[in-house]
Amino acid sequence: MQEASDAAQSAMVSVIGLDAEKVQMLCDAANEEVNDENRVQIANYLCTGNYAVSGGIKGVEVVEAKAKSFKARMTVRLAVAGAFHTRFMEPAVSRLEAALAATEIRTPRIPVISNVDAQPHSDPATIKKILSRQVTSPVQWETTVKTLLGKGLKNSYELGPGKVIAGILKRIDKTASIENVSA
Incomplete structure (x- = not known):
């Protein structure tokens, strides 16, 4: 990239x-x-x-x-x-695809919610394809968060010194719970 x-x-x-x-x-x-x-x-x-x-x-x-x-x-x-x-970012896609082809991704215990389509994915081949698409696709953060909340997300944690994610989460859903964890 x-x-x-x-x-x-x-x-x-x-x-x-x-x-x-x-x-x-x-x-x-x-x-x-x-x-x-x-x-x-x-x-x-x-x-x-x-x-x-x-x-x-x-x-x-x-x-x-x-x-x-x-x-x-x-x-x-x-x-x-x-x-x-x-x-x-298109020139980076083929190199990422090659790296992903050489990487073992196992079926996750918890589905991965993709920022490409805001949907859960468990199939390793699909996860690899969607990771490649993420490089050139808009990030669907708001829809992703709404998907997580709709699936029962109760507690969230923001790691690091800032509170950017907490602010965004609260703008999406004022009742959402998020805790900041800094080093």
């Missing part, structure tokens, strides 16, 4: 304060002003009002410039190496 990032001038930006439909309209408006190499798309559906957009640098710059006219509260450029979860 680092090589794919280095091969293209790309970036990511958080768009705060709009619903998914408005962020898509913002991306469409930006894409009208840039060439194919700079197109943008929603790369991460975190929660209502918080989406990450990935794409070419010029496209991201247009998103940042137009966001206020779409009534976004703010944009925040993300400190990442490239346009993750988009076609910009």
